[in-house]
Amino acid sequence: MPGCPLPGVRIGMTRPHALLVVGIHREERAFGEAVAARLDRTHLDVLVVPEGLSGKRPRQDQRFHFDLLHKALYRQLTGHMEGKYALLIDLHAGQDEAGLGMEIYSRDAEALGRGLAVHYDFTSPPLRLIRLGHRVEGSQDDMPAAAGQSAIPSAATPIPREVWDNLAFRYIGLEVFLPPAGGEDPELLAIVAGLIEHIAAMGEHW
């Protein structure tokens, strides 16, 4: 029939805006997959890294090799991004006895914070924004070059700059701090999935 859409093609739909990556650190992959299983994927695709690196600190004699692998793994992600997605969300998990907490790392933390503030109060669960910067030439500290007067703290990262400071896409590192045995709590998984969906649905509007 003329004008009839092709099977499986949703008229007016574009490709998802964001790519969620889980399992960069292999010990955190199970949690990432549990979150991914709950996601509404309207606005995002999921990439599970099959062989991630250990999230534990490498021994001193393994440090050089580990750093090379770490950089190589992140550089591979840029190949997945280019021309396809405007946002990369890199999910990590840590532990916190005090309960669920989340940290978001982004070059554009201020803008992201303003966008999120419409729906999030940043207190329950606690959500902290951290601006990614680069080390100032010749300096020992981690303050980025353009620290400005922002109330948002800054941090440097071992992630290659072409990943977190790329003109073609935005990078968000999301670190979820889990209470003991919290990685399988459905309520907690729903909170994390909800935040990821919300960020992805914000599209370019931040």
Ligand SMILES: [Zn+2]
């Ligand atoms: Zn991690």
